[in-house]
Amino acid sequence: MHYTTLFFDLDDTLYSSDCGLWFAIRERMGYYMHERLGVPQEHVKSLRRQYFETYGTTLRGLQIHHQVDPDEYLAYVHDLPLQEYLKPVPGLRDLVLSLPQGRWIFTNADANHARRVLSILELEGCFKGIIDIRALQFHCKPALEAYQRALKLADDADPCRCVLLDDSPVNLAPARDLGFTTILVGTNGKSSPQGQISLPRLMALPEAMPELWKVD
Numbered sequence: 001m002h003y004t005t006l007f008f009d010l011d012d013t014l015y016s017s018d019c020g021l022w023f024a025i026r027e028r029m030g031y032y033m034h035e036r037l038g039v040p041q042e043h044v045k046s047l048r049r050q051y052f053e054t055y056g057t058t059l060r061g062l063q064i065h066h067q068v069d070p071d072e073y074l075a076y077v078h079d080l081p082l083q084e085y086l087k088p089v090p091g092l093r094d095l096v097l098s099l100p101q102g103r104w105i106f107t108n109a110d111a112n113h114a115r116r117v118l119s120i121l122e123l124e125g126c127f128k129g130i131i132d133i134r135a136l137q138f139h140c141k142p143a144l145e146a147y148q149r150a151l152k153l154a155d156d157a158d159p160c161r162c163v164l165l166d167d168s169p170v171n172l173a174p175a176r177d178l179g180f181t182t183i184l185v186g187t188n189g190k191s192s193p194q195g196q197i198s199l200p201r202l203m204a205l206p207e208a209m210p211e212l213w214k215v216d
Contacts, residue, residue: 001211
């Protein structure tokens, strides 16, 4: 198989999930719901989880049920000192740049957050672009519309020639149904029925899928 396009998730995929950043972001979501929307503290966690499981992101649920301003929300929840959580992964920049395919960030976060993460990880210039929640018109993984729009934005009409790398089995399942090759990242090698390939970290990609470096 000759692959043409690689889609990389951002959070908990380009960096290890044990760094604590996603936990901090979830805390900020809870603060926003309590302080800005008046959700009782004892209901925040369950409501956040309900929105996430129903709509793919907490933001989408808050837009539908509370008419929140997405710009205000995204600025609030990502207002964190990222350098305290993240650091460059030795060799990752060279690895990503060595891949001959078109490479895109495909994230449910916003582009401002993505650019900050890429800067700290020293991965600027490694991707053709960032397909973020705004580019997706607030359709987010795992909604089918998100994958269809990502293919259109990447100008690749054949999902069978595309690869999605993501830390979420839920996000990988629709992509696999569309024909993507899916790679589950960050599971310490544990298999998943939704992911055709499972990696403990991105640096294991050459060993797990050497065919990515084969050019017709």
